[in-house]
Amino acid sequence: MTVQTTSAGGTGAGKKDVRRLDRVIIRFAGDSGDGMQLTGDRFTSETASFGNDLSTLPNFPAEIRAPAGTLPGVSSFQLHFADHDILTPGDAPNVLVAMNPAALKANIADVPRGAEIIVNTDEFSKRAMAKVGYEVSPLEDGSLDGYSVHRVPLTALTVEALRESGLSRKDAGRSKNMFALGLLSWMYHRPTEGTERFLRAKFAKKPDIAEANVTAFRAGWNFGETTEDFAVSYEVAPAAAAFPAGTYRNISGNLALSYGLIAAGRQADLPLYLGSYPITPASDILHELSRHKNFGVRTFQAEDEIAGIGAALGAAFGGSLAVTTTSGPGVALKSETIGLAVSLELPLLIVDIQRGGPSTGLPTKTEQADLLQAMFGRNGEAPVAIVAPKTPADCFDATIEAARIAVTYRTPVFLLSDGYLANGSEPWRIPDIDELPDLRVRFASGTNHTQDDGSEVFWPYKRDPRTLARPWAIPGTPGLEH
Incomplete structure (x- = not known):
């Protein structure tokens, strides 16, 4: 990292240094109920609006939550942002925000010496530490001496900031993730207006909760500005050179893929039909496409994987741009119908958002292990084309290309994404319509x-x-x- 230092006048704590960096990797970690995904997503959105290039890596446990404060229940969100073009969410975080002992223990091995660690000291009770095998507090035994550790009572500070809100102590403490977000937003000079608008919109039906979160967010910002523990803030300039001129938005892989399917249907002048059985991490595509009936999209949530692809193949026979979405276990069940699509020579998109296996595998563990199954997982000679995106934003272009191959050559096409691409995000330049290929078909x-x-x-x-x-x-x- 390139570092330049200047000084700026602070409020209440004298002058503070402002260091200019070329890139930063931040990881938010806590219990799956601590709102780490929301916190990371909001920091990402503001970073995207600021103009940095970025790449994210959400990491969360299974949908059935492990007991609070245990290692299996740790959820994290990593963001890499820079003033230049970057391609990965990074390996080693420069900053770790640990909301409890489990979050610290689960992530400390990835944090290099000299990095900053912000810990919520309120959660480091003997009982909480014992749950994850700490006999002595890591904040006191010298094991963190090689790091720049900031001990912050996030829960207590949040409760104090919301003392006049009318919320119970327990409910007030739930906003501690917004306090942490405010603190990190101050540290890295992130915009704040978008997050405040988001919180008021998200909790529009519960204005007291909305204002509590906004208050906690502002309190975190003010804490960073006034405390002596944070004598340095950081600037990462926009990545102007990395982006061609255009209109950009932050987008996840599954959303980009969904938009690609809609665009392909419009460019082909065909109704888009999705036959799908919900499966992590592909279900978001079904959820998103179900919102877009105005674009001629029809979604069918089938009773199982076989019915989903059977309905999609029937739609292809009837002249629709047909899609089925699944993950590795579903591909195994769909193999006979994929072979039928090969023999019938009908265009069909099989979207495989890969996850860990074998068998039904692990819904929240990502693997890229379905390539051989996609290539050869059918009886007889049944070759199919395979397209794989390289980044979350590339999911849009890869989807358009998969649709082009399918309708041009009357063949099934595999679109191989994965959980990291599906849930990760990056800036995406919204294309002009005239940049998209003409996919119209002559029946x-x-x-x-x-x-x-x-x-x-x-x-x-x-x-x-x-x-x-x-x-x-x-x-x-x-x-x-x-």
Whole structure:
């Protein structure tokens, strides 16, 4: 990291140094109920609006929560942002925010010596430390001497800031993640207006909760500004050179993939049909597409994986841009119908958001282990095309390309993403419509072959000399009955 230091006037604590960095990696960690994903997402959104390049890595336990304060229950969110083009969420965090002893113990091995650690001292009770095997407090035994440790009673400071809110101590303490977000926003000069608008909108039906979170957020900012423990704040300049001119937004992989499917349907001038059975980490695509009926999207939540792809293949036979979404276990169940799509030569997108295996595997563990299954996991000769995105934003372009191959060559196409891409995010330049390829299809409308006796017939597998694809005939087309 490149570091430059200047001084700035502080409030209540004298002058504070401002150090200019070229990149930073921050990890928020706590119990799965501590709001670490929300905290990281808000910091990411403000970082994106500031103009930094960024890459994120959400990491959370299974949906069935482990007991509070235990190692299996730790949830974290890592963000890497910079003043230049970056490609990964980073390996070693420069800053770790640990909301409890479990979060510290689960993540300390990844933190290099000299990094900053912000710990919520209110949670370091004997009982909490014993849960994760600390016989002596790591804050007192010298094991953290190689780090720059900031001991902050986040819970107590939050409760004090909300003393006049009318909330119980327990409810007030739940806003401690917003206090931490405010503190980190001060440390790295992040914008604050967007987060305050977000909180008021998110809790619009509970204005007391909304104002409590805003108050905690501001209190964290003010704490950083006034305390002597934080004598340094940091600036990471916008990554202007990394971004071509255009309009940008922060986007996750699954959202980019969903938008890519919608755009492909519009560019092909075909109704988009999704036949899907919910499965982590692919379910977000079903959730997102179900919101877009206005774009000709039809979503079907099937009773199982086989029914989902069967319905999608039927939609392809009827002239839709057909999609099924799943993860590794679902691909195994869909294999027979994928082989049928190969033999019928129908366009079909199989979206595989990969997770850990084997068998039903681990829903929240990411692996990229389905390639051989995608290539060869069918009986007989049933080859399919495979497209894999490289980043969350690239999920949009990869989806467009997968759709292009499918409709042009009348073939199933695998789109191989994974849990990290699906849940991670980065800046995405919103493309102009004229930048997208024309995917329009000419359906068969009449006979295509003259027999020896001079009669005209339709051959469903007659090859296009340019693409070697067969014609796509819609059932019920006049003149094609047989």
